[in-house]
Amino acid sequence: MTQNSKKLTAIVNSKAPYSNTAGKDSLDIALIFGSFEQPISLFFQGDGVWQLLQGQDGSNISVKDYLKTFAAFEFYDIENIYVCQDSLTERNLTHYFHIDDVAVLENKEFAEKLAIHQTILRF
Amino acid sequence: MTQNSKKLTAIVNSKAPYSNTAGKDSLDIALIFGSFEQPISLFFQGDGVWQLLQGQDGSNISVKDYLKTFAAFEFYDIENIYVCQDSLTERNLTHYFHIDDVAVLENKEFAEKLAIHQTILRF
Amino acid sequence: MKKLAVVVTTPPYSNLSVTALDYIETALNAGIELVGVFFYQDGVIHANQQVEIASDEFQCINHWQTLHEKYLLPLHLCITAAEKRGLSDEQSQNIHSIFTVSGLGELVELANKADRVVQF
């Protein structure tokens, strides 16, 4: 890669997983950054938090379940995964996710974490 | 046309005018029903009420201003035009529209008017 | 016996289209008459022959084809919406043969023929 290889990129996931391609499009970007050994952090806010919910099964609606690929984050060294506590609370969701090592943050911390990144994409 | 020519169709407009094609797509349908002399009623609810706001000018953003075509409703015998009062109030909007003969209705009346139609499309 | 018409506005790469197909297949399997499907807005992308969806994902076009052949289901494409999205029946001829090139007048026709119009 070119210069500035320490540049930090974040993706904010804001959509529920199935009805549109946003979550999958975001995942594809995250994995590419990972495979190029470029640092990438993932944020889940708003309806994006549904992507992390335990007990989902896309096979019920003939969807190829891209959420299962989240298990590969570790392999790609994608370790910074943050969830907005307010978004969970608003949806009456617990902290049981289908992947491990997810950091649940209050708004202020969530905002501070986001602000250490130079590039932010949102899907 | 075929049988049941007295069938009543309604279109509910729910999107603001410029950022997507919904308003224009809805208008195209309304005018086709009008030109086939089929009864069509138009409802404006939620962000759809922005389509009726006086003083808009799409030329500022290089958009062909389809809202001006609303003036042709009379020519097409499109006379049933209903607006949701709640949606106006929520947006702090008055009753000044860029077309005449728009009926502003409370939720209950709005719902009753909608329910006289056999076919309802929403954009 | 009541008749249905369906309007599809969602593209083939959205799971919303799987729901639309599920509804239509269920209705036809139950013996209900569908006077036709009208493709509008991003729904017209279903008719683009050149669309390639990854082979391990749901292939809407195979389902449309089966329904068209098994039930002679009319599939009407709004050509104005289609042209905005790169489909053409003149130059490039990339419209799948199971679709009928139509205008919005066809939607008026379908709405008149059907007892219920369902939008997806």
Next chain:
Amino acid sequence: MKKLAVVVTTPPYSNLSVTALDYIETALNAGIELVGVFFYQDGVIHANQQVEIASDEFQCINHWQTLHEKYLLPLHLCITAAEKRGLSDEQSQNIHSIFTVSGLGELVELANKADRVVQF
């Protein structure tokens, strides 16, 4: 001098794309370097040669062409997103020649080259 990259995700028939073009044209006219535009999601439809927008409406493609010729602006197309929407560089060759067929790796490259990535 800081460098920009832009990601475009909105289609040519949306006024949101007019805003993206306005931003890019303004930046280039101000002498700011744009390392490239990356077309993703529905943004890839800009590259479809067969798209026909009514002649009295805004023609995004003319603006992309002018920017590409005047400023040598690189226009990168995500081919995976494009194939889902009926674009192809193999069979039908309906991709406008001013666009470069790319993968998501190019987005990583652009993000590294640019000081700011702006999404539209």
Next chain:
Amino acid sequence: MPTLHIVRQNAFTSDDFKQCLQVTRINDIIVFIDDGCYNLSHTLIKTIDSKANISLNIIGKHAQARGIAIDEILYNTINMNDLVQLTLKTSRVITWQ
């Protein structure tokens, strides 16, 4: 003459379900499909007047795909064939998407 309301969007993200409730009448039927299933977690659903006799239904597999638990006391779990039949039994249908 009930109306069938097919709710496809959720009120956390969009205004559609709120608009649906603005025009819902006594004896109407609501079916949550696709992302509309998420509305079971939204406070808006509690604003539905229990005296209005609104029937609340949800497509089972759409909820299951999303990991959403259904309270069988409040909601009828239905399948796609039920939805087709409801389309014919009611007087009109409106899709909130």
Next chain:
Amino acid sequence: MPTLHIVRQNAFTSDDFKQCLQVTRINDIIVFIDDGCYNLSHTLIKTIDSKANISLNIIGKHAQARGIAIDEILYNTINMNDLVQLTLKTSRVITWQ
């Protein structure tokens, strides 16, 4: 190290502006563009802490196209060149759409 928030959606229809405000920090800059201009009529805008020194800006022609009046005391009317310059002057940019 302020962040530039480009707000393209309006809070009547979508959750984006609300999410923007969840992560806005002191001295950040908000620019309303496209349908984001409608937020000037939304109550959410009044929840912005006046002590946080958030700069509120709006693209003039985007507001004019939509018939939206701008209170010059509360909002700076800017043009596209100003937005480009803000992109470079701030430390990062996030588009809420």
